[in-house]
Amino acid sequence: MTSHPLSPSPGAGQLERAREAALRGLEFLIRHQETFEGSAEHGRFAFVYDCQDNKVISRTTNWTTGVAIEAMLSGYGVFGDERYLEAAGRGVRYLASLQEFGPLRPKLAGAFHEETPQTPWLHPRDALTAAWALLDWAEVTKDSEAHFRARAYADWMIAHGMDGGYPRWTASFETLDAAPRWYGSFHSGGAFFFARMYSVTGDERYLQTMREILDLYNRLLLTSDGRVHVIADIEGQSPVSDHDACYGADARFVPEGWIRMHEYNDDFGALANLEAYRLTNDRGYLEAAERFLRHMIAIQHQDGGFGPTDYTVPAAGGSVLLELLAARASGSALPVEGAISRAVDYVLGLQVVRPGDPADGAFRGYDDNYQLGNRICNIRAGGYAILSLLRFCGATGPIYFPASS
Numbered sequence: 001m002t003s004h005p006l007s008p009s010p011g012a013g014q015l016e017r018a019r020e021a022a023l024r025g026l027e028f029l030i031r032h033q034e035t036f037e038g039s040a041e042h043g044r045f046a047f048v049y050d051c052q053d054n055k056v057i058s059r060t061t062n063w064t065t066g067v068a069i070e071a072m073l074s075g076y077g078v079f080g081d082e083r084y085l086e087a088a089g090r091g092v093r094y095l096a097s098l099q100e101f102g103p104l105r106p107k108l109a110g111a112f113h114e115e116t117p118q119t120p121w122l123h124p125r126d127a128l129t130a131a132w133a134l135l136d137w138a139e140v141t142k143d144s145e146a147h148f149r150a151r152a153y154a155d156w157m158i159a160h161g162m163d164g165g166y167p168r169w170t171a172s173f174e175t176l177d178a179a180p181r182w183y184g185s186f187h188s189g190g191a192f193f194f195a196r197m198y199s200v201t202g203d204e205r206y207l208q209t210m211r212e213i214l215d216l217y218n219r220l221l222l223t224s225d226g227r228v229h230v231i232a233d234i235e236g237q238s239p240v241s242d243h244d245a246c247y248g249a250d251a252r253f254v255p256e257g258w259i260r261m262h263e264y265n266d267d268f269g270a271l272a273n274l275e276a277y278r279l280t281n282d283r284g285y286l287e288a289a290e291r292f293l294r295h296m297i298a299i300q301h302q303d304g305g306f307g308p309t310d311y312t313v314p315a316a317g318g319s320v321l322l323e324l325l326a327a328r329a330s331g332s333a334l335p336v337e338g339a340i341s342r343a344v345d346y347v348l349g350l351q352v353v354r355p356g357d358p359a360d361g362a363f364r365g366y367d368d369n370y371q372l373g374n375r376i377c378n379i380r381a382g383g384y385a386i387l388s389l390l391r392f393c394g395a396t397g398p399i400y401f402p403a404s405s
Contacts, residue, residue: 015393018344021351021361022389025382026075028361029068030087032056040116043094048367049377051352051359060379062098062112063126065091066133067383073133073140074390074399085141092137092146095130099149100173107160108173110152120173124161125187125267127153132193136399139200147200154197158209164234165212182240183232186262188217188269192400195275199403207279214276217269218288226295228269230254230262257370264306264316265384266292270323271400274330278402290334293327296320297339304346314365314372317347318384325391326402344392347385352377 032046044059045068060068072088075081097117100108112127113119131153138147160176161168167187168178191213198206220237221229229239231254245254273289276282296306296316305312306320321343324336350363365381366372387400395401 014341014344017348018389019393021348022075022386022393023079024351024353024361025363025386025389026071026079026081026084026361028359028382029071029379029386030083031358031361033068033087033090034059035090040097041094043090043092045091045379047379049359049362050375051362051364051377052375054358057376060091061115061126062095062122063129064379064383065094066129066131067387068379069095069133070136070399071383071386071390073136074387074395074397076140077397077399078390078393078395088137089141092134092143095134096145096149098130099153101152105173107176108156110149110154110156111160111171111173112153113173121170122173123170124157124167125184125190128157128167128190128193132196135193135196135200139398151197151201154194154206154209158205162209162212166216166234167213181234183216183221183234184262185217185221185228185230185269186267187213188221189267189272191217191272192268192275195272195279196398196403198279199398210272210276211280214269214273214285214288218273218284222269222288222291224291226291226293228263228266228292230259255370257366260308261313261315261366261370264296264308264313265319266323268319268323268400270320271326271402274323274326274332275402277330286330286332289323289327289330290332293320293323293332293334293336296324297334297336300339300342301346303349304342304344306343311372312346314350314363314381315384317343317350318381318386318388321347321388322384322391322400325388330402340392344389347388350381350385 034041034044046056047060047064048057069088069091072084076084098113100111112130114122131150134146135150166183191210194206194210220232231240231245246256270289270292273285276285306316307313324340328336352359352362354360362377363382363385365378367376
């Protein structure tokens, strides 16, 4: 095992500050992972953390465990610290406990329960993030079981998780019904998983699924000026207004703060478009990624973050930063350098720096009311921050990045 100094150096440049922040973030994740093997929580990380009272409020679900695993794998690639690989492995075993292979429900084979093995539903996009982490773990460690599990989910998704060529919003383990019958912009990033599956297996079905997801997203949910319609009605093939989403019959699904968040955190739709461009050489995918990123550059706040005029969206800091880095690596002509530097400063500013304190290294994120303060940290903002900072300081390989870069 190796260890790393975590105290910032006086006058350290942005690259060094990013490296130190990524290390702090990784150490925070390890510090608060459940490691007791006798616990059903074994392998779960801190999802939401109270930095004032220094306590874990909730543990990671399938998708947030997947994000933490990806951060650990990327950290292992940069720093070579075996503890990161061990932590990722614990998370992988937790994900395995969520995956359904019961003989009584063959149509659910490969699907992941959302939070615990008893949870009777899943969000297909969330479960896809879990499968994505298993695929990357399998590639790093040559774990054939994890590869089987990732492929089982990809095949389940194609057979049962799609609705009109685009992923379902939510599915029930009891009935397989989807509710609501909406398209969500956040499914766009799922196309990257299928691109990765194609790169690893050569199976053309996965490339076709990638295309189907992105083609619908780019046509129906991404506007010509790069804005995101978060929700569209499947039957009407048209965007759902914020008022109807928040106050209509299906209002229980979408708080307004959640909609605002996904207008700026596109859940890696631009990243998926950039990978699709790499695989197909279809410039339409590059143009779609550039539409969104050009809009983000235009509305970037003075503090380097992204969001409406009156506030920034913490999760968008890391996700958009990662996509700007990917655009640069993909040969985009967008003027990204200044936006990248400002976004790094924003992400660094989200981190709690209290050496010796249990909260040291956490990244501030939204609370349950979609407000950003100094108390609540979460893994959506934190996982994306770590992945983007590691890439900024030199991470290589295909983890949440175009594979040839």
